[in-house]
Amino acid sequence: MRYKLGTISSIMMWGDLWRNAYNTYGARLKTDNSLFLISSRSSMNKITDLGGVKQLALRLRNWGRWGANDELGTINFATGEKIVNAARLVRKGKVFSLSIPFDSAGPQRPLLGERRFNPIHTMLMTGSDVTADAPIPWPFFRGADDLVILPTQCATHWDALSHVFYEGKMWNGYDCSLVTSAGAQKNGIENYKDKVVGRGVLLDIARCKKVKWLSPSYEITSEDLDECSNSEKVNVERGDFLLIRTGRMAQVKERGGWEDYAGGDAPGLAIETAEWLYRHEVAAVATDTWGVEVRPNATKDCMQPWHLVVLPNMGLLMGEIFDLEELAEDCGEDKVYEFMFVAPVIPFTGAVGSPTNPYAIK
Amino acid sequence: MRYKLGTISSIMMWGDLWRNAYNTYGARLKTDNSLFLISSRSSMNKITDLGGVKQLALRLRNWGRWGANDELGTINFATGEKIVNAARLVRKGKVFSLSIPFDSAGPQRPLLGERRFNPIHTMLMTGSDVTADAPIPWPFFRGADDLVILPTQCATHWDALSHVFYEGKMWNGYDCSLVTSAGAQKNGIENYKDKVVGRGVLLDIARCKKVKWLSPSYEITSEDLDECSNSEKVNVERGDFLLIRTGRMAQVKERGGWEDYAGGDAPGLAIETAEWLYRHEVAAVATDTWGVEVRPNATKDCMQPWHLVVLPNMGLLMGEIFDLEELAEDCGEDKVYEFMFVAPVIPFTGAVGSPTNPYAIK
Amino acid sequence: MRYKLGTISSIMMWGDLWRNAYNTYGARLKTDNSLFLISSRSSMNKITDLGGVKQLALRLRNWGRWGANDELGTINFATGEKIVNAARLVRKGKVFSLSIPFDSAGPQRPLLGERRFNPIHTMLMTGSDVTADAPIPWPFFRGADDLVILPTQCATHWDALSHVFYEGKMWNGYDCSLVTSAGAQKNGIENYKDKVVGRGVLLDIARCKKVKWLSPSYEITSEDLDECSNSEKVNVERGDFLLIRTGRMAQVKERGGWEDYAGGDAPGLAIETAEWLYRHEVAAVATDTWGVEVRPNATKDCMQPWHLVVLPNMGLLMGEIFDLEELAEDCGEDKVYEFMFVAPVIPFTGAVGSPTNPYAIK
């Protein structure tokens, strides 16, 4: 089988990531200036292979819970009543945009066969054309136009429920073959068109742990989530949009470069947190990392195991590459970790993800 | 001077539009099933040439009003206090998405040298690849990825203040030469990153006039706006996001095709409404049409005169191709024409517009 | 099953095309200004259904002929010796480019789910930027840069042997599942990288029939090919690159618009000519039409039957949307219908087609 060179190198990178995962676990004691933390999670019942992942996936599977035709999953928890309550959280009139800039200086680097690239922006008409007296056919009117080219998951984005497959199926049991080169016939991002509104809650794990950022490969456990919500005096409730801050974006800003942000070792959710999220019936989870879950993965024989449990099986809406820095600072100051959250998708028909500019409104 | 064929044909189309504008005015009495309306506006002081446009532009010019370095314009009116009040309008927990689908079935047709095209969506990995047992380098994990190509103004969108120039200048007096092929160095869409939140008000002119849609070329006057707000018992206030419904989207849906929606004859705001908007100090205006203002334009020697007054001179945020149908129906039922409005831009650095999926939340 | 609107309309269009095919055959006696011709082919043994197509496909199948690993097909006939002989045909030093312009004024229109669009060209740096004194970081050097977006088959192009499948297989028996969203793992266009050189022969059927262009739906038969080569006093030989002129491009030029050029009714090769081409062992066939073969297709139950026989089964290199007008005029004048032919693909790794600018050199 021939591959393009780009594909080969990305295979090797991803391969290295999971090959190193299991071996290095436990013994990872190198410290860096991010103040390395030993995970507080008990090692009992830790999932370390595909067998465990599958058991969890089946246990948390929500297929059919909202009907055989559902294409929404856990965002069904975000009801109108929740929206009304969320609006009442707007007290200061302050808006926090949780999006990184969409431009060529973004986090993408050769990955996935070099296919996830940073946004390309190019002009179709310019002001310099006007200054240079380029011929323009319209009386008096002058203007500029432009276009963009971008993978839907290149910067701050939502995953659609058609983005990840589990044993040939996607959310609610739809066959993955419904995602063809013509797009997703089921679970396309357009299903969320008028859905992404509700109460947002920030769990600032890094602040709670009193570090600038969690170390790469730090596993956030269910105990960590509880500890943080206790310390913030905020309850995570049914239908919430849960934002989890690891500090990884702070690290990027401090060092002035994305480096291995996309796909590299990163702090993130442990597999077992899927159960916690299931129990709390959250509508969505988003983080300040590339892929929400911890990397390297704890499972040698299964890449991105947490994704596989929560996205195709639980039906969880997932957001990635959120910039939570400004919001976190404000929450740290006023000690209010809940807010109205509005983060519309752009309804690209049949897309498996969408750029978004999420708003936390306090 | 050589042109591409595409450019030539678009020149001719636009040319025809304005050539026909003045001549046909007044005499346009053809009736169609949209119930043709004679405009209720007084013909006194009607602006019909560039001279009038220029006078109005200078009178309504807001340059310097928010400082010499401002890149935001009238959205400065949408203060934090307004946001708090807007959130109180959320009573039913109902979300209305005002975006059309982003796909190849959109409204664009050969125009602007054929450069505004409908969104192109293409897959980078598919589920059918998985079903067909394509080689995938990752253990157990399977998924789909995609990319999109789109002019920023191809579907529901906001204009940036770098989109339209007036005598070589853009909003706040910045030189239009700051918009080069590298993008807008000033007034780029990213300035609105955390700004588009506030009170929304729907003026449903078509409903007020008791028609399914206003006839193409119907000029909405300041009197129409007053009449409508009176009839709806809603005051348009400083900092509001004003949504104006002409019914043109209803017409598209009923006939089942976009046809000349983009760039054709359309109902829209008369030039003189710029003064009304200035007086009411709205933050933004958006409509269910391609270009907000009436077409054909009333000025033979100036294309899109209302744009030229309000965008580069007043600094008005402008939204186009909004789908107001569902929202209008709901407002017609509960007689509540105000709501919380949240419509984030995607912050493409240096872009002169942005796709958006605006939410009206009641 | 949901479809995008664009897909639906294209389905209907293609559907109409084949629905009309069989019924109208024989009775098509409408005349237009292209001088309608009754096909000279005998009606004996005419293939009119899938059964006949399959029999022919199996009879002409070349799988294994050049080894089990071949990805080149009939271009194997174009040997080095043929290239030397072809070069001897260069006597006048005249070069004919057979490519149409690559720009937004091209032949594509909404088709294939609107996915085959005309080339999009956009600038990354411009001269007007320079004139307008845009900041440029380099000492003294000034320049322009640009990018293009194009379906590989949007204008003058070669099909790769991975472009058409027959019962789940492509050329030489490779499974069609080897063409994934990562590209063609077998039979990609890059295989032709250094191959497209040899003797070109023009069969100008329209001129031979003494018409400006063959009528849409005119079926070119094997007898027509023989008649034309006799009249031109040129033998079609093993390894030749055969160019067949229907005059359809002349029609486009005369009427000044592409109209239904892409996918509409068109003159073209009858299914049975596959046998003729097989017998003559040509390296490639190209025409001045969108799809080489006659449209509507003669088979109700099989779209593009000739493609299915010659591309995946015979392994024939196929060129489409060639502009043969200038070349034909020259051949008509000097009565020399053979020439050196050089038409490189751009070697996009894994692509199923490639733009080309073919040269006929006399």
Added chain:
Amino acid sequence: MRYKLGTISSIMMWGDLWRNAYNTYGARLKTDNSLFLISSRSSMNKITDLGGVKQLALRLRNWGRWGANDELGTINFATGEKIVNAARLVRKGKVFSLSIPFDSAGPQRPLLGERRFNPIHTMLMTGSDVTADAPIPWPFFRGADDLVILPTQCATHWDALSHVFYEGKMWNGYDCSLVTSAGAQKNGIENYKDKVVGRGVLLDIARCKKVKWLSPSYEITSEDLDECSNSEKVNVERGDFLLIRTGRMAQVKERGGWEDYAGGDAPGLAIETAEWLYRHEVAAVATDTWGVEVRPNATKDCMQPWHLVVLPNMGLLMGEIFDLEELAEDCGEDKVYEFMFVAPVIPFTGAVGSPTNPYAIK
């Protein structure tokens, strides 16, 4: 003035390149495994600043030489007679493709504000769709389609005469403001549509110097060109397409990575060779490097001085990123360094460059 981050870093990189240029000249004695060579050129009359560049540019300026409306430049030297003679050089029937693969593994890296990227190839229909039984509207026919996105200069390419400007002018004195965001109104690549055919000559400087590749920053002088043509017993004549091999592509292949190939230090033509090329009246020059001329540039106050002399002033057709390895090996074996050369542009209307797959035919 704000810049995008990408732009800033590219500015710095380019800046570093020219800052280092003059200082390091002469003293560069570090040796690497490419066998460092002291340039054989006399240091007399060496051009080291913009003043010298300007004098040379004016002396070699060909404006008006082929009429006031010419958009072709030196390729005018490649006459029909030359083409006939070139064809006679085809003796073995061997074709050498001089193109690198067009894919994501290409030489581009963040440069020019990250705007020159490697080709992006994505599928619109796939074989895996077929295998997975995706709904397809056509009877029996199955196939694949795709699209590409690429900067015209990302891989093997020709520069158009609209690519480089000199004091606000391009080739033949046309104003650079004729290159707007709508494309090049003059000197667009489409002018070469049927032009790029003639006699090719390979000057294999690396082989002549008995090294695998010239060291980065090695300046090829006029004396080197003469020495090489003497050693190869081939005369460079009027109208020739001159291919110059530095071995840089061999270095890339041996080390298995492009690294700083694009924009980094590289062997290449000295400024003064412009005079040699002018005297020999070549039609075009192409090399196996990113930018033909030596880097770092010898002039501190002028980036790419040789470009500025030969492209806008002399009107020289220039090719870059040619893979000359296979051809060079063959020439080394049979000692024949001349051949027929055919390298069509893809005629993108108004483009400032074009991908090409050049053929050397022996």
